[in-house]
Amino acid sequence: MDVPLGFGPNIGQVVCRLKKALYGLKQSPRAWFGRFTKVMLKLGYKQSQGDQTLFVKHSPLGGVTTLLVYVDDIIVTGDDLEGMENLKKCLVKEFEVKELGKLKYFLGIEVAHSREGIFISQQKYIVDLLTETGKLGCKPTKTPIEVNHRLGNALEDAIVDKRSYQRLVGKLIYLSHTRPDIAYAVGVVSQFMHNPKESHLRAVYQILQYLKGTPGKGILFKKGENLTLEAYTDADYAGSMVDRRSTSGYCTFLGGNLVTWRSKKQNVVARSIAEVEFRAMALGVCELLWLKIILEDLKIKWEGPMKLYCDNKSAINIAHNPVQHD
Structure with missing residues (x-):
């Protein structure tokens, strides 16, 4: 000062x-x-x-x-x-x-060291969240969100408290730093922060019920000599009921360990499944290049190819085509 x-x-x-x-x-x-x-x-x-x-x-x-x-x-x-x-x-x-x-607790993230590697989780954070919302004794569910859900604006539903909804979803967003299994569900419910309705709040409560059954889950970073850098990408087609935009998803692995992941709605309305998948592949490539920059700063050299996996043949063929990339 x-x-x-x-x-x-x-x-x-x-x-x-x-x-x-x-x-x-x-x-x-x-x-x-x-x-x-x-x-x-x-x-x-x-x-x-x-x-x-x-x-x-x-x-x-x-x-x-x-x-x-x-x-x-x-x-x-x-x-x-x-x-x-x-x-x-x-x-x-x-x-x-x-x-x-020695690092054991950092910003709500618990760190456990063992001979196998390092395990990170947010078990205490989850228990505190369930206690705060009164869901500590709720019945667990097997999935964080309904399969083939149809969450939209729900204009006919009752309005819920906006500030408490935003606060709750914000805590779930932070929780997704160690829980990739809820990343998609949290991304869906966070799209209705401006005008939350009863159906949106029920979807948030389902995420809490899922966390009730899996509070100790986390990510294990195993020891190993292999530094293979690879990414998996996928996307849905026109999944949003509001604007028909698609959602891209990717996860990257370094030496077999999951290091980054993301589930994000695309910026434009795609006209085909191939376009949707190709945009998801582009995001995966950007993430791989970013990870390569981090590794270069640490002077960790990986001379081999970075592998990108996609399950759409049309998008793969477009990526392999050296001419039509406009």
């Missing part, structure tokens, strides 16, 4: 009262991150172009130290133990920090 202009040293027994701190102003996070970035660059770290919150430093001996920051929560990792210790000492000099030891 800088002292305001005009507040000189010879004013006497006068103090400057701070009304708003880091979390009070909209420009505070940008100012804080700018200050933090300057310190990291001064220490010789390189800011990743693929992820601006990732800082990487390589030692002359081939070791690597990485730092990932979210506002004021920081993860430090790598195989250069000396570099990590030096980074901690420098951060203590520049900022008021508290070391919490």
Whole structure:
């Protein structure tokens, strides 16, 4: 914090009262991150172009130290133990920090270490969410959303509280960071935040009922030497009852481990299944290229081809055609 202009040293027994701190102003996070970035660059770290919150430093001996920051929560990792210790000492000099030891809990995400690898989940987050919504004793369901559902604007349905619906869906969106099985269902219910109705709220409650039966599920990152980078893409055709737009979906695997996934409605109305699938493939390619940038920042080289899987022959044939790509 800088002292305001005009507040000189010879004013006497006068103090400057701070009304708003880091979390009070909209420009505070940008100012804080700018200050933090300057310190990291001064220490010789390189800011990743693929992820601006990732800082990487390589030692002359081939070791690597990485730092990932979210506002004021920081993860430090790598195989250069000396570099990590030096980074901690420098951060203590520049900022008021508290070391919490080995990573176990980060922003609601639980991290468990074992011989097989690293397992992440949000079990406590789910239990707290069920308790808050009164669904802790509800009957579980087998699926997060009805198969071949027909969720639309439902103009004839009763209106529900808009703010509570948005708050609940927002928590489910954050939960999908470790639960790819609910990504599609959450994407559907989040399309009606502007005017939620009773049928939309029932769909949200079904997601909660599904989570009740599977609170401990998460993602396991297994150890391995193979670094094959591959993606699977798929899409529905005119699935939205409101505007007939399709939904693209993809998931990417690095060394057999699921690392990213997404379910998103397409921006335009497609005229054929081939076009829908081809747009999904384009999203999958973009994700693979982004992952390759992250790997290059970490100096992890993968010379082999990145594999893209699609189940539509027409879209595959169009992708293989070197001429008609307009």
